[in-house]
Amino acid sequence: MMAKKIPDISALNSDWIHSEFFQMVPYMVAVVDKDYNIVEANANFEDFFGEWKNKKCYAVYKKQDKPCENCPSFKIFKDGQPRVIDSVVVDKEGRQAHNVVHSVPLHNPDDKSVEFIIEMSSAVTETNRLQQEVSVLFDRVPCYITVIDSDYRIVRANEKFRESFGDVLGQYCYKVYKRRNKKCPNCPAAKTFKDGKNHESEQSGIGKKGQSINYIVSTSPLKRGGGDIAHVIEISTDVTKLKVLEKDIIDAERLAAVGQTVAGLAHSIKNILMGLEGGKYMIGLGLKKDDRDLIDRGSEMLDRNFNKTTSLVRDFLSFSKGRLPELKMTDPNKLATEIIDLYKDIAGQSGIELKSKLSPKIKKAPLDADAIHTCLTNLVSNAIDACQMGKQKGTEVVVSVRDEKNTLIFEVTDNGAGMDYDIKKKIFTTFFTTKGGKGTGLGLLTSRKLVQEHGGRIVVKSQKNKGSLFRLEFPRQRLNYIYKESRKNGDEENN
Amino acid sequence: MSKPADKKILVVDDEDDIRQFLELALKEAGFNVITATDGFEAMDQVEKENPDLISLDLVMPKKSGAKFYRDLSKSKKYNKIPVLIVTGHARDELGRADLKELTLSGPGIYLEKPISPPKYVAAVKSLLGLDATDEEKILAEQVNLQSELKNIIDSADPETLKQLKKLINGKK
Numbered sequence: 001m002m003a004k005k006i007p008d009i010s011a012l013n014s015d016w017i018h019s020e021f022f023q024m025v026p027y028m029v030a031v032v033d034k035d036y037n038i039v040e041a042n043a044n045f046e047d048f049f050g051e052w053k054n055k056k057c058y059a060v061y062k063k064q065d066k067p068c069e070n071c072p073s074f075k076i077f078k079d080g081q082p083r084v085i086d087s088v089v090v091d092k093e094g095r096q097a098h099n100v101v102h103s104v105p106l107h108n109p110d111d112k113s114v115e116f117i118i119e120m121s122s123a124v125t126e127t128n129r130l131q132q133e134v135s136v137l138f139d140r141v142p143c144y145i146t147v148i149d150s151d152y153r154i155v156r157a158n159e160k161f162r163e164s165f166g167d168v169l170g171q172y173c174y175k176v177y178k179r180r181n182k183k184c185p186n187c188p189a190a191k192t193f194k195d196g197k198n199h200e201s202e203q204s205g206i207g208k209k210g211q212s213i214n215y216i217v218s219t220s221p222l223k224r225g226g227g228d229i230a231h232v233i234e235i236s237t238d239v240t241k242l243k244v245l246e247k248d249i250i251d252a253e254r255l256a257a258v259g260q261t262v263a264g265l266a267h268s269i270k271n272i273l274m275g276l277e278g279g280k281y282m283i284g285l286g287l288k289k290d291d292r293d294l295i296d297r298g299s300e301m302l303d304r305n306f307n308k309t310t311s312l313v314r315d316f317l318s319f320s321k322g323r324l325p326e327l328k329m330t331d332p333n334k335l336a337t338e339i340i341d342l343y344k345d346i347a348g349q350s351g352i353e354l355k356s357k358l359s360p361k362i363k364k365a366p367l368d369a370d371a372i373h374t375c376l377t378n379l380v381s382n383a384i385d386a387c388q389m390g391k392q393k394g395t396e397v398v399v400s401v402r403d404e405k406n407t408l409i410f411e412v413t414d415n416g417a418g419m420d421y422d423i424k425k426k427i428f429t430t431f432f433t434t435k436g437g438k439g440t441g442l443g444l445l446t447s448r449k450l451v452q453e454h455g456g457r458i459v460v461k462s463q464k465n466k467g468s469l470f471r472l473e474f475p476r477q478r479l480n481y482i483y484k485e486s487r488k489n490g491d492e493e494n495n
Numbered sequence: 496m497s498k499p500a501d502k503k504i505l506v507v508d509d510e511d512d513i514r515q516f517l518e519l520a521l522k523e524a525g526f527n528v529i530t531a532t533d534g535f536e537a538m539d540q541v542e543k544e545n546p547d548l549i550s551l552d553l554v555m556p557k558k559s560g561a562k563f564y565r566d567l568s569k570s571k572k573y574n575k576i577p578v579l580i581v582t583g584h585a586r587d588e589l590g591r592a593d594l595k596e597l598t599l600s601g602p603g604i605y606l607e608k609p610i611s612p613p614k615y616v617a618a619v620k621s622l623l624g625l626d627a628t629d630e631e632k633i634l635a636e637q638v639n640l641q642s643e644l645k646n647i648i649d650s651a652d653p654e655t656l657k658q659l660k661k662l663i664n665g666k667k
Contacts, residue, residue, distance in 0.1 A: 267583045270583035270607075270608045270609055271510060271513065271583055271608065273608070273609040274510075274512070274513050274516065274583070274608045274609040274610070275510070275512040275513065275516070276609075277516065277609050277610075277611065278512050278513065278515065278516025278517075278519075279512075279516075281516060281519070281520065281612050282515075282516070282519060285519070285523060297515070301512050301515070301516070304512060305512065
């Protein structure tokens with residue numbers, strides 16, 4: 001096979017080419033002459049392409065019977081320039097495959113002409129497939145993905161992003177996302193450039209059609225050779241629709257509270273009417289029988305029920321006051337402390353210890369201070385009542401304030417009477433009271449309405465004879481959302 | 496024929512004023528009256544006094560009227576005692592379900608607060624099969640008729656009701 005005149009291709013004949021190296025090199029290596037004959041190949045090559053001896057390169061590489069047009073490898077015979085070629089080949093099983101081929105010349109040492117070319121191929125079919133997958137994933141994942149450089153210019157953007165924001169390569173991200181001329185305050189990408197960590201924040205931007213887009217963006221560093229952070233990748237999830245849903249839920253909760261209240265109000269009025277009817281009847285009977293005692297009792301009954309009407313109206317007015325709470329940045333600790341100061345003496349007189357558990361570093365939150373004050377007042381006064389009803393010794397009421405998973409929490413716990421399942425079920429449903437004439441049954445209902453107006457909720461845990469826990473939970477994101485809404489409404493009113 | 500003075504009525508209501516009022520109205524009509532403020536007390540009174548009729552509020556703390564009634568129905572000794580339900584919750588979520596259960600399976604008669612003494616007394620007398628004044632008879636009939644109609648309407652299918660409404664409106 002090497003019968004042809006081989007000037008001094010020592011390399012070809014030398015030991016190394018037949019050595020293990022030739023066999024072990026992680027390429028499929030073949031040596032081809034000017035007549036397309038494969039004159040030598042390694043085991044990797046044979047494994048992949050099959051039998052090659054006494055065959056033409058095109059027959060082995062492509063399983064065809066004539067040379068390829070414009071074979072880039074063969075240009076090396078003319079210009080002696082090595083090449084890297086992407087090539088579609090056919091393996092020994094007849095399957096198409098993608099190879100990257102490094103072709104280099106072997107020179108005749110005498111006239112320096114190119115006598116052979118060495119073709120070193122590596123299979124990239126799998127790599128290609130993966131690349132394709134990644135690129136589909138990158139473009140079609142239901143997120144906006146951009147890569148920005150340290151000047152905050154977008155160097156890559158996925159299809160999903162381009163659909164919503166337009167073709168924006170090379171532009172500043174703040175310009176594209178938000179149509180701003182300056183970097184955004186609290187930019188998570190800036191934090192990532194600074195500390196190399198992942199960051200996340202909720203933002204709202206403007207799409208190419210001027211539509212408002214709410215998204216949660218997370219930023220991650222892309223490091224250059226493990227060193228500097230050259231780029232940051234921004235992955236954003238569109239939560240615009242979720243925002244609308246969330247608003248619907250908040251509204252529905254508010255409406256539900258109003259409905260329950262009206263039902264409860266009707267019941268409360270019925271009871272009062274019944275009391276008035278009773279008073280009237282007693283007085284009438286007393287007059288008929290000339291029974292002074294009966295007249296007095298009837299008149300007391302009338303008094304009581306008129307008073308109930310008064311307090312019902314007062315509570316109801318406070319209940320129906322305002323749809324949107326007036327939110328101002330408030331220190332939660334301060335609110336709790338005020339309540340403690342207010343009730344310390346009252347609790348102390350009944351031998352109940354009133355304690356606070358504050359979080360000194362807690363962040364301020366947009367709250368309607370009056371409303372939360374009302375809620376905590378209701379809860380603490382209920383807790384004190386429960387302790388008195390419980391008749392245990394060493395009773396205490398604890399008011400605590402803390403943050404948990406970005407949710408602001410106020411908690412009032414007592415170790416008083418507690419509630420059984422029946423009562424627990426009813427405490428929010430209507431004007432329900434276990435305090436006889438003492439309560440209107442509006443306290444907790446009012447509290448719940450106020451909490452719901454803040455986008456929050458009340459959690460109740462209680463065990464008969466063990467005590468109760470009332471927890472007000474305010475997700476801070478919802479608070480911020482309502483804060484923005486109320487300010488927007490305020491602006492509209494001012495205009 | 497027995498007289499009110501032979502009968503003992505148990506009035507169960509958590510509201511002081513209402514309990515006093517109902518007690519007085521019944522006493523004026525000649526009945527013997529005992530009272531209870533919740534389902535537990537009511538059961539104690541039943542066992543101690545074996546009343547002839549129970550006037551029962553539904554929504555009460557501790558043990559509700561509905562719970563009390565369920566326990567009462569299970570007792571072979573006391574399940575024959577007639578029960579008159581007096582509630583303010585006939586139409587709201589707190590009482591509706593309980594009331595439906597009780598009116599369908601149980602006493603069948605209820606009064607919705609607020610009620611006047613004559614109507615109340617008339618309903619009690621009617622349940623006990625006592626002689627009533629003419630006025631009381633008319634009132635009792637009203638109560639019975641209303642309860643009966645309510646039961647029919649509650650268990651009727653909506654289509655029939657629609658047709659009925661058409662019929663009534665057409666005759667106007």
